[in-house]
Amino acid sequence: MKTHHRIEQLCNDAEQKRRCFYHTNDSERHAARTRVQRGLLVRPHRNVYARQAYWNSLNPAEQCRHVIRTLSTQYPNRTFAGISAAAMLNLEYSWSLNREGTIFLASSSGNSVRTHSSIQHVIIRRPPTHNVVHYLFNQQFCTLLMPANAPNTADSIMTNLPQNAILTNIVPVTSPARTLVDCGLQYPFVQAMAMFDSALRQGIVTREQVMEICDSLQKDCGPVLRLLRYTNPLNENGGESLCYATIIDEGFAVPELQHVFIAPQSPQGTFRVDFVWHTEDGRVIVLEFDGTEKYVDPAMTDNHSVQRVVNDERQREDFLKQAGVTAIIRVNYNEVRQRNPLVRKLLEAHVPMARAHPFYERYTDVQGRVW
Structure with a gap:
């Protein structure tokens, strides 16, 4: 298809400014609509256009x-x-x-x-x-x-x-x-x-x-x-927030966030976990939320293989148990979204229910400290 230099200029300028472009005259409108019909542009809103390849590279929020x-x-x-x-x-x-x-x-x-x-x-x-x-x-x-x-x-x-x-x-x-x-x-x-x-x-x-x-x-x-x-700002991302809110919504005790365990046997010396419950009977239950990127994103895995990441997680669990953790729960986004798999794991680990014991109905201040 013949290049329309004005449309190309509009696309380039819009992409630099992280937005789409819009037509301002009949010539641009006709050229934009023709390219939408041929799959070169997308029209996500009235008089809002973008290159299809560029648009598809953006996540829904962007x-x-x-x-x-x-x-x-x-x-x-x-x-x-x-x-x-x-x-x-x-x-x-x-x-x-x-x-x-x-x-x-x-x-x-x-x-x-x-x-x-x-x-x-x-x-x-x-x-x-x-x-x-x-x-x-x-x-x-x-x-x-x-x-x-x-x-x-x-x-x-x-x-x-x-x-x-x-x-x-x-x-x-x-x-x-x-x-x-x-x-x-x-x-x-x-x-x-x-x-x-x-x-x-x-x-x-x-x-x-x-x-x-x-x-x-x-x-x-x-x-x-x-x-x-x-609400707790110690949740580091939307996945952790979803997991945390689902735990509360299902009636379980409010967990402590980003707790640090001292593990002298480990080369790192300490381990920080996503969620932890310290129960009245002395048990220490840890829940780790595993995002998919932990296994597939090179930036998260230091370019290690999936097997290497899994082995590292197993070693991490051994050190946590040496530091006094009695149970470790691992859940992923799909299990949290479906709720039942998360609830089943929490029940199997005997995580306290807030409705059964008012002690666990707690909330946090802006620094994430439990009141």
Whole structure:
């Protein structure tokens, strides 16, 4: 197919700025649609295009961010909310929440209905907002989060960026606290936990700020209060947050996170585990969440073979038992997602149930310490 130089230029510029492109005249519109029909471009949203190969290289959360950056460029007065704001704030969550490709916008009036097949409005009276600022610096794509009371013009924002930085996108979103409240009310406990954990881990919000939003709303914020009770920034990724939340949701005792065991017989001397329970009868139960990348990602395996990684894990378990651990549970993402395999392993290891013993119904502070 004959090269359309304008479309190529739009694609190149958009990819550099981590967004899609949109047409501005009939010639570009016709050329873009023709290339969509021939499989060279994709159209994930109305008047939003990208090279098919480039688009397929992005994970669902980054695809969502590309669409939002494009829409914000076209409509700079829009404020993004809900899971769309969570994506722009780089909060962790299950990519399945982006499956339908819906973009959520904050609106001060009207109804919470879809005005377009891929756009849904969230009614928020005077929403607290932040600007997610993206810029290029030393060939790196960087992000800066600026609160609502900061100047939001391009010239004012540039004063907060490093010298020689190139401003690429300014995306208004609901504040981190308001975003957590909206998502906590919309999604189940086990799906929202990763957002709360990652927001606290990044230090972009406090529990008190989330409580202030809840206090200002005339609605039942019970689900958000439950999330605040248990959220723990010591969960290092979304998989661990999902596992942690599922354990709690199934009624088991709240585990301690990232506990360090001293193992003098080991060359490392210490081992840190994902979850641990110290029971009243003296047992020490460890649960390790195994992400697939632990076995297939060279960056995680130091380029070792799967067999080498498995052998290392077995040796690690031997050292943990020498350090006093009485039971070790290993679970993966699919077992957590299906719930029953995780529950069966917890029951077989005799992990205490919180409902059976109030001592285990505990929560943590912002540093992850158990109260």
